[in-house]
Amino acid sequence: MEQNSLREWEAKCIQEEPPRCKAACPLHVDGREFCxxxxxxxxxxxxxxxxxxxxxxxxxxxxxxxxxxNSCLRExxxxxxxxxxxxxxxxxxxxxxxxxxxxxxxxxxxxxxGGFLPGLTAAWDLAKKGFTVTLFLKNTYEAFETxxxxxxxxxxxxxxxxxxxxxxxxxxxNSTFDDTLDEESLKNFDAxxxxxxxxxxxNLKISTPSLTTLETEKKGLFAASQxxxxxxxxxxxxxxxxxxxxxxxxxQNASLSAGRERDEPFETKLFTxxxxxxxxxxxxxxxxxxxxxxAKEEAARCLLCECMExxxxxxYLENFKEYPKIFARQIYNNASIVMGTxxxxxxxxxxxLCDLCTEICPESFSMKNLCIEARKDLVEQxxxxxxxxxxxxxxxxxxxxxACAINRHQNGFEQSEWAFFPGCQLPASxxxxxxxxxxxxxxxxxxxxxxxxxxxxxxADWSGIVDLxxxxxTELRSDWESLGKPKIIAACPSCMETLHKAIxxxxxxxxxxxxxxxxxxxxxxxxxxIPALQDPCSARHNEKLLADVRILLTDLGLEFTEPELxxxxxxxxxxxxxxxxxxxxxxxxxxxxxxxxxxxxxxxYCAMCRxxxxxxxxxxxxxxxxxxxxxxxxxxxxTAPRYSTRRENRVRLKxxxxxxxxxxxxxxxxxYEAIKVSYTEEAQKHMEERRILVSDIKKTIEAVQKTGxxxxxxxxxxxxxxxxxxxxxxxxxxxxxxxxxxxxHRVWSHRMKILGGSK
Amino acid sequence: MSTLKxxxxxxxxxxxxAACGEKLVPKPIELGYLESxxxxxxxxxxxxxxxxxxxxLALGKMAEVESLLEDK
Numbered sequence: 001m002e003q004n005s006l007r008e009w010e011a012k013c014i015q016e017e018p019p020r021c022k023a024a025c026p027l028h029v030d031g032r033e034f035c036x037x038x039x040x041x042x043x044x045x046x047x048x049x050x051x052x053x054x055x056x057x058x059x060x061x062x063x064x065x066x067x068x069x070n071s072c073l074r075e076x077x078x079x080x081x082x083x084x085x086x087x088x089x090x091x092x093x094x095x096x097x098x099x100x101x102x103x104x105x106x107x108x109x110x111x112x113x114g115g116f117l118p119g120l121t122a123a124w125d126l127a128k129k130g131f132t133v134t135l136f137l138k139n140t141y142e143a144f145e146t147x148x149x150x151x152x153x154x155x156x157x158x159x160x161x162x163x164x165x166x167x168x169x170x171x172x173x174n175s176t177f178d179d180t181l182d183e184e185s186l187k188n189f190d191a192x193x194x195x196x197x198x199x200x201x202x203n204l205k206i207s208t209p210s211l212t213t214l215e216t217e218k219k220g221l222f223a224a225s226q227x228x229x230x231x232x233x234x235x236x237x238x239x240x241x242x243x244x245x246x247x248x249x250x251x252q253n254a255s256l257s258a259g260r261e262r263d264e265p266f267e268t269k270l271f272t273x274x275x276x277x278x279x280x281x282x283x284x285x286x287x288x289x290x291x292x293x294x295a296k297e298e299a300a301r302c303l304l305c306e307c308m309e310x311x312x313x314x315x316y317l318e319n320f321k322e323y324p325k326i327f328a329r330q331i332y333n334n335a336s337i338v339m340g341t342x343x344x345x346x347x348x349x350x351x352x353l354c355d356l357c358t359e360i361c362p363e364s365f366s367m368k369n370l371c372i373e374a375r376k377d378l379v380e381q382x383x384x385x386x387x388x389x390x391x392x393x394x395x396x397x398x399x400x401x402x403a404c405a406i407n408r409h410q411n412g413f414e415q416s417e418w419a420f421f422p423g424c425q426l427p428a429s430x431x432x433x434x435x436x437x438x439x440x441x442x443x444x445x446x447x448x449x450x451x452x453x454x455x456x457x458x459x460a461d462w463s464g465i466v467d468l469x470x471x472x473x474t475e476l477r478s479d480w481e482s483l484g485k486p487k488i489i490a491a492c493p494s495c496m497e498t499l500h501k502a503i504x505x506x507x508x509x510x511x512x513x514x515x516x517x518x519x520x521x522x523x524x525x526x527x528x529x530i531p532a533l534q535d536p537c538s539a540r541h542n543e544k545l546l547a548d549v550r551i552l553l554t555d556l557g558l559e560f561t562e563p564e565l566x567x568x569x570x571x572x573x574x575x576x577x578x579x580x581x582x583x584x585x586x587x588x589x590x591x592x593x594x595x596x597x598x599x600x601x602x603x604x605y606c607a608m609c610r611x612x613x614x615x616x617x618x619x620x621x622x623x624x625x626x627x628x629x630x631x632x633x634x635x636x637x638x639t640a641p642r643y644s645t646r647r648e649n650r651v652r653l654k655x656x657x658x659x660x661x662x663x664x665x666x667x668x669x670x671x672y673e674a675i676k677v678s679y680t681e682e683a684q685k686h687m688e689e690r691r692i693l694v695s696d697i698k699k700t701i702e703a704v705q706k707t708g709x710x711x712x713x714x715x716x717x718x719x720x721x722x723x724x725x726x727x728x729x730x731x732x733x734x735x736x737x738x739x740x741x742x743x744x745h746r747v748w749s750h751r752m753k754i755l756g757g758s759k
Numbered sequence: 760m761s762t763l764k765x766x767x768x769x770x771x772x773x774x775x776x777a778a779c780g781e782k783l784v785p786k787p788i789e790l791g792y793l794e795s796x797x798x799x800x801x802x803x804x805x806x807x808x809x810x811x812x813x814x815x816l817a818l819g820k821m822a823e824v825e826s827l828l829e830d831k
Contacts, residue, residue: 099805340829385829386793690818709809710777719777720811749818751825754810755796756789 013325017270019305024071024174035302047094055124056160061091089290103130111185114198121240134177168171194223203224310357353577354537375464389463399424406453416486417447423492428646429607431653436628455493473502493538516548533597535570536606611640644694672702776804
């Protein structure tokens with residue numbers, strides 16, 4: 001990832017945008033943090049938040065008229081936070097004011113002409129920044145008379161003036177503001193700020209100063225137009241602050257205007273969802289101001305505005321405990337590492353690529369695109385962790401191998417107008433559903449319906465191996481061309497998506513749209529209870545498919561509910577993006593989360609959705625279960641087949657289809673399959689968790705039968721063998737039973753290679 | 760290359776090499792993954808060198824090191 005590209009990604013995530021109160025405040029006080037501290041009873045910490053931003057805070061906090069209140073998002077659900085009264089409460093009740101320590105002197109001098117709010121603020125800010133400030137004014141307490149005094153006393157004002165003096169500001173009283181003072185000041189000081197209440201542009205004999213920088217035609221003089229009579233105190237303070245900032249830039253020879261768009265109150269891009277927020281009215285302000293309890297209560301109404309829309313709706317994002325802006329940075333760092341650990345690999349490989357975040361994000365931030373690019377990058381650099389996707393890629397190769405793949409015209413046809421493409425997971429999950437669907441299509445459609453049994457190559461695509469996906473696409477195209485470029489009928493929404501990418505010129509329709517079209521020919525067996533519809537994430541953007549499935553179910557007479565996130569906003573089951581391979585525990589968490597969102601039994605039209613939900617113990621139907629009912633009277637209770645069974649289902653499906661449909665003998669099974677094995681329950685559980693297949697075990701036994709390299713336990717009589725057929729070493733602990741059967745007790749594996757062991 | 764001891768105190772005396780009939784004894788064995796090599800003390804047959812990598816080691820420390828090396 002290029003640095004520019006990182007910036008673009010970061011800018012898209014608005015989580016770090018300021019809350020509305022801070023954006024609306026002319027001084028940009030962090031009202032959210034302030035309320036958070038007050039609500040927590042941390043008055044001193046809340047005061048510190050104000051002191052970071054407010055000049056002479058003991059005064060400012062008591063005269064603030066809270067222009068933020070109208071912008072507060074709470075306004076829409078009960079009423080804006082009473083910031084002004086909370087600030088006063090805080091000023092009255094704090095026990096500790098942080099010391100104001102000016103920066104080291106910069107050796108530059110500034111004259112401030114006039115000691116009203118703008119002048120006092122400019123003096124405060126500039127002194128804090130290390131400038132040597134001289135404040136010319138008529139009378140030190142003149143400003144006090146102009147301030148709202150409901151909550152302010154002269155003592156408080158005096159105290160803050162002392163603080164300004166302690167910060168190094170020299171007060172020159174009895175100054176007269178004629179046009180010579182600024183000329184004199186410009187000669188004697190490096191810059192001059194003219195308080196607009198004390199000196200108007202007319203007095204200064206200048207034209208109206210620039211609005212954004214307060215620059216005047218006299219170099220070094222910064223001034224402002226005379227404020228309106230009843231101008232808000234905070235606006236007056238903001239004038240002084242703007243002048244101080246301009247003077248600082250002027251002294252540094254920096255641009256006066258660049259990057260100051262957000263000096264003034266602005267509209268933040270932060271989005272906060274209030275659709276589920278209950279209205280709550282402000283806590284009435286008692287006559288003497290808030291008490292500790294009522295202040296806490298009022299501050300607790302703060303919504304603590306933040307976005308987090310994607311994180312709140314994605315188990316994966318939530319699991320990694322940050323938000324996309326941070327993730328983009330982590331992924332960028334991951335790519336830039338030369339020596340050391342790539343800490344974001346797991347993050348990159350755990351995204352389900354389901355794209356829900358993009359739909360939910362107000363700025364359409366796509367973790368999918370970010371992660372898929374990062375995966376491609378890891379693959380290209382040769383540093384993609386081997387273990388992340390290997391099992392899925394091997395499974396894809398197996399589905400495409402001679403053992404499982406078929407590419408044929410309908411029996412008795414020389415051509416195919418259509419070709420059924422059930423994908424590799426439906427045959428693995430429910431081979432009978434494939435047989436029934438194919439037979440229905442052959443009976444219903446004219447022009448010949450061929451069968452394409454193989455994988456759509458989604459694993460190659462999702463794992464970011466571009467070369468492999470290109471190679472697989474070429475194979476897919478050649479299979480499709482050999483059938484005469486038929487219209488493809490895909491059963492799986494992911495296949496549809498991937499096939500569109502692999503063979504863009506092919507016409508692809510979904511099995512579900514065809515079933516919808518011919519729904520009058522169907523004789524469904526409806527479930528007894530009302531199920532909840534689970535849309536697969538790969539159907540999200542397929543409007544026709546989403547609509548056809550609903551028409552199909554409704555017209556078949558099936559009543560169903562939809563979870564809160566459905567259709568365009570559906571959630572992944574935990575299979576997408578190869579999550580279950582890269583991060584099995586998280587995949588389980590995702591599946592459990594989704595299962596919990598479906599009322600009653602689930603019903604879906606993706607084999608993986610069904611199986612992943614079923615794995616969590618959720619009762620779940622495939623729509624095919626009701627359209628082509630099997631003898632199973634309770635198909636929702638069907639458990640998800642284990643990995644080995646999935647492979648066996650594919651192999652057997654091919655054998656049976658060849659035998660029953662095309663009357664052709666299939667390829668003989670490999671010799672190791674004849675080895676007789678049985679398993680303890682524990683062994684079966686471990687095989688599934690550790691992704692060790694029956695074929696891996698049988699291959700290990702076959703290999704060791706030739707070498708005789710066996711360990712034996714003299715206590716239990718168990719034998720232990722190991723074998724490394726590919727990149728994994730498998731260990732199998734067994735005992736012989738019934739003379740010829742290997743009863744498997746335990747199995748485990750590792751990727752490390754034994755180099756100096758057996759000789 | 761120093762030899763790492765990863766199996767402290769575990770008893771493998773019940774395991775023997777079926778072909779040689781020998782009890783397994785701790786021996787330095789070289790293991791490798793990706794670009795890295797290590798010598799680890801593992802129970803092996805003193806005659807033919809057949810090795811035992813116990814389940815706990817394979818799924819524990821070894822898996823940790825594998826994933827660490829994959830992220831290097």
